[in-house]
Amino acid sequence: MDEDESMFPEMELEEVDVTDLVDNIPSETKWTYKMDYRNRRAVLDEYGRPVRTTSYEEFLVETAMKILCTERFQYVVYGADVGVEKSEWQGWEDAEITRDIEEALTAHPEIEQAEVTSMVRVDRGMDLTIQIVGLVGTAEVNEVIEL
Template sequence: MADEPASLFPDMDFSDIEDIGNIEGIPSEKKWTYVIDFEKRCLVLEDDGRPRKTKTYKEYVIQTAMRILNTERFQYVIFDEAIGVEKSEWPAWEDIEIKRDAEEALEAHSEIEKAEVLHMERIENKLRMGIRIVGVSATVEVEVKWPNEAG
């Protein structure tokens, strides 16, 4: 009798995860995703150790936008070419090209109707953007910064 394969995440209990792949037909206001701390590059956990889920639609849109803006396009085979931005190219690009890349990447998501970079600033090897995102059910503004990524 063969041994059971070891879990890739032995300390995580995923038994309560619903079918998150099937989001068709779910009203926008009820959509959620897991919360990621993008500076530390890790999941945010609840006190009981379970991954934290977004609680509001606005938080969902912000997390979705941050995931898109922190994913290098074409780097991961699990994502198609519409997911992510070309951050590795940004240092050589003009500001207008970076803004267009960010806006187009965000608008490729089905929950984002419009994205507009309100301001952008480069200081040494850092980049900061303020972005207004019009989602299907709410509008949010988010400040995004990338240390050591562009400049």
């Protein structure tokens, strides 16, 4: 047995409970990578490394943006409760869009409440202001979400 094998014993995939791994991380220490959603790429530092969120508020905003920019039912890697139905929004009433957004955000285990406080249809998108209450903090999202 070489040194690497003793440091990292082999483990069967069934033994790893990813939900437990994520749920056991204290909310205030959670982070995610920052994304440039307009250009659809990761935000990188001056050395070309991905940039992480540095506060719980940033984490909530980034998580919300990921949900709002993900078309529901389009990606097999995500469950049916991840994302919004943006492709349908143009034909929907504002109340239906608001409900879609708020339900999608509160489906995330870290988000307790989401309220769309402002929504204006612009060119090819929606100019949104959303108040988010997370498990250990709050955030406000102000973004234009392209359709």
